[in-house]
Amino acid sequence: MTDGPPELTSLERTALYKSLGNPLRRRILEFLGEHGEANSTVLARGLGESSGTTSYHLRKLAEQRLIEEIPEKSGGRERWWRTLPFRHTTPDPATMTAEEYAAAEHLALLKIDVDTELFRRAHQEYRGPEGWAQVQRHGGWMTQDELHAFLRDYNALLESYSHAREDAPEGARPVSLRFYAVPDGVGEWNGEPTGP
Known part of the structure; x- marks a missing residue:
């Protein structure tokens, strides 16, 4: 994780780590990162979930300032969303509460799986020093x-x-x-x- 808002409390960090560790919320963030924007219906179709479920998780992600509504595209009950720039540095584990540490550890383990797959792909897709994949x-x-x-x-x-x-x-x-x-x-x- 990179430099981030130092104003987060332990409770806020715990909620953040739990959100980022939630499989569906991670998929929503990945979808928005790839496609730029979506509403709950588009996400439901793309992720194989109900629009009620995606709508709920979109609101939770917005509460944590990970995404924002796109006012110019939203109207009535249809709300469109996009990701917000995000940076955060995990604090020294010795300063965390037990609950915060458990949430951060769970998220770290998920990231190790993602990073290991990226490492494999970088080697598999390497096409020399002028290619896209680099190691x-x-x-x-x-x-x-x-x-x-x-x-x-x-x-x-x-x-x-x-x-x-x-x-x-x-x-x-x-x-x-x-x-x-x-x-x-x-x-x-x-x-x-x-x-x-």
Whole structure:
């Protein structure tokens, strides 16, 4: 997860993690991300659910500011929705309540499954350094401050090359990127301790 609103309380974060961990809500967000907009009827057809069910989950996602109504397309009982930009950093697990941690852990496990599938696809779809699918692995020695500075620069670089769906140039495609940084385990190097 990336930088996000620090004003979220533990209860709000718990609700957020539960929402993002709900399979149907995740499918709704994925559908809106892929198609740009939809109403409950379109979603019901696309996801094989009832419009009453999709309508309920749309309202819940809107309460958490993950989606918003499109006023110019909505009228009467027909409401159209689109995703909102979203960024969030999960706090230190040591500061979480038990319920928040359980919800965050459940969501993390779901994400591992999604990320593992993306990793497989990146390897399967790799067509050389000029193709769409890319796989990179790097390592090096950094201080913790340098790692945090690298992450800030990485996020700035992503923002400089990314576009909102409505502003994307011709030929642009949605691209999934993941970033992980993990220090090697505690050991010794030249008699000095390494790792966290």
